[in-house]
Amino acid sequence: MISILIVGKGNVGTQLYEAFKSIETLNVQLISSRDLNAIPKSDVTIIAVSDDAVATVSSQISTDFVVHTSGSVPLSGLKNNTRKGVFYPLQTFSKDKKVDYTQVPFCIEATTESDVKLLETLAGFLSKKIYHISSEQRKAIHVAAVFANNFTNHLYKIAHDICDTHQIPFEILHPLINETADKIKVLPPALAQTGPAIRKDAATIKNHLFLLTEKQQEIYTILTKSIQNDA
Template sequence: MLRVVIIGSGNVAQHLAKAFVRSGRATLVQVYARHPEKLAHLLPEEKITTSLDTVAEADMYIIAVSDDAIADVSSQLPFEGRLVVHTSGSVSLEQLDGKNRRGVFYPLQTFSKNKDVDFKKVPLCLESEHEKDYAVLAELAKSLSDTVHKIGSEQRKALHVAAVFVSNFSNHMYALGSSICEENDIPFSILNQLIMETADKVNTLSPAQAQTGPAIRHDGKTIEKHLDFLKDGNRKEIYKVLTQSIQNTNG
């Protein structure tokens, strides 16, 4: 089995650690963490190190830290010639220090601290500097997920932007909708089935085909009523921008 070291203790690092422990097809040798207390509930003390100088030998080192810290952490690794990958959607492979063999192990998923994730369903996007290392990356990825893709740096950048639109921005729309419900004494849960149905449509229709609502119908009277109702300037502007975008996109 492949031996893996994870460097980091945030959401992605913790979810990966749990996934490797559960998989049974790869060995999580060790996790490096500046704050070991974050991992105390996941791993025994002997599997956690707080010093990069004591990082164990492994087949692959996965850097799962903030994007801004990837280059610095990779430069601090006290070894050369080993396979080192990062998990970022927006950082190029070249940001890793060239003293080691470089790669990317990007899980396309949103990770929250207290929400468990089934890694079998998480697309894993892989990139490697050397072709022989891709086979190692793919073997490790397939030990966790049923969906593995070879994705280059520019493609991954595009994918990350797309993911922000479909996940982060969509969730912000939920937050705005939740605020409107709360302000008008309506339980947000009443919208749950609508949210689920909208999300489920992309399994059978393209997003363009699934689009509904007053914007695509060019229902000016309803749009004006909504804008009159919205007193908050930020919400009003977002409504206008999205309405215009829907109309532009759909002719």
């Protein structure tokens, strides 16, 4: 029986707890990061808190093996005086939407081989996509993920706003969004690029800009120039 203590009741901590608690060979507990006065013993303590809280929270924990779930905090960002590691699930988490962990890559790092094996075992209960990733590599993965997920989602928000302005249901774009996501699984993104920017279709670009707000025009122009410069 492997004992796990999860510290942090946010999106990541809550979803990890829900995933682990159904596995019979694991004993998992979930506590708030504000409740660190009496930390129970565990084989691994998983800190699932905001990036800027990792150092403070970890400095108050004295269990044998402490890991964090951050994409941008290095291993050295943990300030406990015991063994350290990283257990980073590369996915976007929202409390109201369950995650299919079988499709989630886990990036792991630890200072000893036995701890690496333990993290491999824990990740293996949830997913087969397990990667040994250094702190420097994880920084690059995290910024790439911001472009692929957070920035892309903001563009979805802008597209949603445009649809709303013109009384168009946003769901009309769902098949296009899905096809684009599927396409880059078989083609490099550079080869999958379509649209007026890559075609240098100045007339269409001008017509598009006429429909947009000033802020939307600025973003459209920056992205158009970026696509054309890469062509």
